[in-house]
Amino acid sequence: MFTVDPTSSVPIYQQLVEQVKEGVLKGTLTPGDRLPSVRELATMITINPNTIQKAYQELERQNVIETIRGRGNYVARTYQARPDEERLALVEEMFRRSVVEARYAGLSSEEIITLVKSILASYGGRESVKDVKD
Amino acid sequence: MFTVDPTSSVPIYQQLVEQVKEGVLKGTLTPGDRLPSVRELATMITINPNTIQKAYQELERQNVIETIRGRGNYVARTYQARPDEERLALVEEMFRRSVVEARYAGLSSEEIITLVKSILASYGGRESVKDVKD
DNA sequence: TTACTGTACTATATAAAATAGTACACATAG
DNA sequence: CTATGTGTACTATTTTATATAGTACAGTAA
Known part of the structure; x- marks a missing residue:
């Protein structure tokens, strides 16, 4: 595990x-x-x-x-995602860094979008952590 | 600067x-x-x-x-991005982590894609680092 | 020559991470 | 109740990465 x-x-x-x-x-x-x-x-x-x-x-x-x-x-059963300003900024920062590295690895915009979509797909169709409860 | x-x-x-x-x-x-x-x-x-x-x-x-x-x-004027297996794996890892955090921040798939696209847009229309030379 | 540049050291300080060991409080099965 | 397994809270030590400080040397160019 x-x-x-x-x-x-x-x-x-x-x-x-x-x-x-x-x-x-x-x-x-x-x-x-x-x-x-x-x-x-x-x-x-x-x-x-x-x-x-x-x-x-x-x-x-x-x-x-x-x-x-x-x-x-x-x-936890009670996870509740709140739209936290600071947290969103951190997430954006993470993606920003990822995009810079992706560019330097030679990936095109399309390839980057495709990559992100495939990762999203690997986490199933859930649209938020809350849905895990169902 | x-x-x-x-x-x-x-x-x-x-x-x-x-x-x-x-x-x-x-x-x-x-x-x-x-x-x-x-x-x-x-x-x-x-x-x-x-x-x-x-x-x-x-x-x-x-x-x-x-x-x-x-x-x-x-x-550098000579930057050449080669499709490096290991490098791609690192990039994927970065995006994977970003997506996990984004989910826990409450972002939907659509919101994540939109965020990535906006970051890509902020780096101009270039499709690779090489194009910077022009 | 002079004044920049990068480079290569050694030494020191600090902080984060991980290990090791001990001890105590809580929960539960018996 | 006891015994066992749980989280928790310490202290101490080691290791590694980061950053600073200072010195010295080598290349470049006006």
């Missing part, structure tokens, strides 16, 4: 955060699903428990999962 | 790299243009010269600029 590349420049805890969010979008993870416990996942992927905890806390901060003390971590 | 945010989590040298590449795409920087010298730019934005040098070396490594010892750094 979870894989991690310790040699990557992307922090391990960040890789985990991304994988969970991606899993929710793809439907691999369904709201209410229980995630492996901190120690369990740490053993599974041979990573320090503290690193897992950091990932889970970040996911809870982003309201992606819900943590219940003594029980475990569960994919 | 160049601005930098020392408080950002993005390394300063990386911010500079991005700004130059973006400038080339936007047409603010034209092939053959001379960039400020290492010490000059360091003074301008109150950053250590070593940091500027790191940015310039990275840009030269990416064939975005050409460095002539004793003279200065110039926007």
Whole structure:
């Protein structure tokens, strides 16, 4: 389920955060699903428990999962995307950087649009995270 | 011309790299243009010269600029985008991450496509970096 | 020569990330 | 109740990337 590349420049805890969010979008993870416990996942992927905890806390901060003390971590049922100005700016920044790199990789506008559409398709027909609940 | 945010989590040298590449795409920087010298730019934005040098070396490594010892750094005239498998994978990865974040920010597929198109438009009608030369 | 340019070092400081180990609080099955 | 598994909170240490500081050398050109 979870894989991690310790040699990557992307922090391990960040890789985990991304994988969970991606899993929710793809439907691999369904709201209410229980995630492996901190120690369990740490053993599974041979990573320090503290690193897992950091990932889970970040996911809870982003309201992606819900943590219940003594029980475990569960994919949130209550996720509500608000149109946050700051968040939108960050998203735009991410796309802006992606487009610059795509240009330098030699991709045309059409190819870029096609790429984005294919990625969107890979996350199913859902039009927002909320729809995952259905 | 160049601005930098020392408080950002993005390394300063990386911010500079991005700004130059973006400038080339936007047409603010034209092939053959001379960039400020290492010490000059360091003074301008109150950053250590070593940091500027790191940015310039990275840009030269990416064939975005050409460095002539004793003279200065110039926007490359010879940039040639090759369809590099690995590079394409990195670009796809960047877009994938952007899409995940966009979803969690509440954007629909249509809104995401519109956003990407508007970014593409902001870089002019060029269909590749090569066209900047004309 | 003089004054620029890039380049190459060494040394130091800082911050983020990850590991290691310990301890405590909560939940639940027995 | 106990035992086990859960999240949580620490402290300490190591490693790596980033940035700064300072010095020195090599190439370019007026």
